[in-house]
Amino acid sequence: MRYLTAGESHGPQLTTIIEGVPAGLTLLAEHINEDLARRQKGYGRGRRMQIEKDEVKILSGVRHGKTLGSPITLVVENRDWKHWINIMGVEPLSDETEEVKRKVTRPRPGHADLNGAIKYGHRDMRNVLERSSARETTVRVAAGAVAKRILSELGIRVASHVVEIGGIKAEHTAYTSLEQLQQVTEQSPVRCFDAEAEKKMMAAIDEAKEKGDSIGGVVEVIVEGVPAGVGSYVHYDRKLDAKIAAAVVSINAFKGVEFGIGFEAARRFGSDVHDEIVWSPETGYTRKTNRLGGFEGGMTTGMPIVVRGVMKPIPTLYKPLMSVDIETKEPFAASIERSDSCAVPAASVVAEAVVAWEIANAIVEQFGQDRLDLIIENVEHMRRYAKEF
Numbered sequence: 604m605r606y607l608t609a610g611e612s613h614g615p616q617l618t619t620i621i622e623g624v625p626a627g628l629t630l631l632a633e634h635i636n637e638d639l640a641r642r643q644k645g646y647g648r649g650r651r652m653q654i655e656k657d658e659v660k661i662l663s664g665v666r667h668g669k670t671l672g673s674p675i676t677l678v679v680e681n682r683d684w685k686h687w688i689n690i691m692g693v694e695p696l697s698d699e700t701e702e703v704k705r706k707v708t709r710p711r712p713g714h715a716d717l718n719g720a721i722k723y724g725h726r727d728m729r730n731v732l733e734r735s736s737a738r739e740t741t742v743r744v745a746a747g748a749v750a751k752r753i754l755s756e757l758g759i760r761v762a763s764h765v766v767e768i769g770g771i772k773a774e775h776t777a778y779t780s781l782e783q784l785q786q787v788t789e790q791s792p793v794r795c796f797d798a799e800a801e802k803k804m805m806a807a808i809d810e811a812k813e814k815g816d817s818i819g820g821v822v823e824v825i826v827e828g829v830p831a832g833v834g835s836y837v838h839y840d841r842k843l844d845a846k847i848a849a850a851v852v853s854i855n856a857f858k859g860v861e862f863g864i865g866f867e868a869a870r871r872f873g874s875d876v877h878d879e880i881v882w883s884p885e886t887g888y889t890r891k892t893n894r895l896g897g898f899e900g901g902m903t904t905g906m907p908i909v910v911r912g913v914m915k916p917i918p919t920l921y922k923p924l925m926s927v928d929i930e931t932k933e934p935f936a937a938s939i940e941r942s943d944s945c946a947v948p949a950a951s952v953v954a955e956a957v958v959a960w961e962i963a964n965a966i967v968e969q970f971g972q973d974r975l976d977l978i979i980e981n982v983e984h985m986r987r988y989a990k991e992f
Contacts, residue, residue: 620674632660825907836900
C-alpha cells in the first residue's frame with residue numbers, strides 16, 4: 604500500500620489518495636472522523652483547532668461501505684479557506700496589495716522556511732510554510748485510520764499515550780489492557796495514563812504559554828496481536844522496525860525514536876537487555892520480557908510492539924527568536940503564525956496513525972494484497988504455524 608498527501612495549511616482542502624487497500628474492507632467516514640477529532644484535542648492547542656472541525660469525504664474507492672481495491676480518495680476541507688482565497692488562490696493576482704501584506708521574508712528558526720526557500724528558489728516563504736505545516740498530518744491520520752480498520756479485522760489492536768511532557772514523566776503506567784489504557788487516556792486532556800503526572804504536565808503547559816514559549820515531550824504507541832515474522836532480516840529496506848522508525852521521525856517536530864527500552868539498552872549488560880524465549884502448548888513461543896519492544900532482526904516477535912517518539916517544542920513562539928530578513932539581510936524577531944504551546948497529545952494520535960500504516964502495509968504485502976478475506980485467512984494460518992512450529 605502507499606498514499607500521497609496534497610494540500611496547503613490555508614488552502615481549500617487536504618487530500619490523500621491511498622492505493623493498495625484490499626477489497627472487502629468495511630470503511631465508513633465515521634471510522635476516520637473519530638481519529639480526526641482525536642487529533643484536534645489536547646491541552647495546549649491553539650485557536651486553529653477552534654476554527655476547524657475536521658471531517659472526511661470519501662470520494663472514491665468505496666461503494667456501499669466496502670472498499671473496492673481501487674484507489675481511495677479522502678478529502679478534508681479547510682473551513683478557514685474563505686479568509687485566505689485572495690492570498691492562497693491558484694489564479695494569477697491582479698492586485699499586488701494582498702501579496703505584499705502576506706509575504707513572508709523572515710524565516711522562523713526551527714521551521715522549514717529558509718531551507719525550503721533555498722531549495723525551491725522562493726522569495727516568499729509562505730510557499731514553504733503552508734505545505735510544511737503540521738496541518739498536513741490531518742490526512743496522514745485519515746490514512747492511518749484506514750490502516751487501523753485493516754488491523755482491526757485481523758485482531759490487531761493499536762493504542763497511544765503521552766509518557767512525558769516538558770521533562771515531567773508518567774510514572775504510573777501499569778495498565779491492565781490496551782482497552783483500559785485507551786479509556787483512561789481518551790479522557791485525559793494530555794492523553795496521559797498517570798493522573799498525577801497529568802496535572803503537572805498541564806501546569807507546565809500553562810507556564811510555557813504564559814512565557815510565550817513551547818514545550819515538547821515523548822509519546823508511546825503500543826500494538827498487540829501482530830504475528831511473529833512480519834518484516835524482514837534479508838534486506839535492510841524491508842526491516843519493519845526501520846520503516847516504523849522512519850515513519851515516526853517523518854512526523855513534524857519529531858527528532859528521535861526508540862523501541863522497547865530503547866537508548867537505555869546502551870547502559871545495560873546484554874543479559875539485562877535481550878528477552879528470553881519460552882514455549883507452552885497454550886501460547887506457543889513468547890518472551891519472558893519485552894525489552895526489545897516486539898522486534899528482533901527487523902521482524903516482529905509476536906510480543907507487543909512498543910515504540911516511542913520524541914517531539915521537540917514547537918518552534919513558532921509568541922516570544923519569537925531572532926532571525927534574518929532574506930530581502931534586507933537585517934535581523935528581526937521571527938514572524939508568528941497561529942500556534943500551539945504544546946501539541947504532544949495530538950502528536951500521539953499522529954504517531955499512532957503512522958505506526959498503524961506501516962504495520963498494515965507490511966501485513967498486506969506479506970500475506971496477500973487484493974482481498975481482505977484471503978489476508979485474514981493467511982494471517983490466521985501464520986499464527987497457527989508459529990504456535991506449532
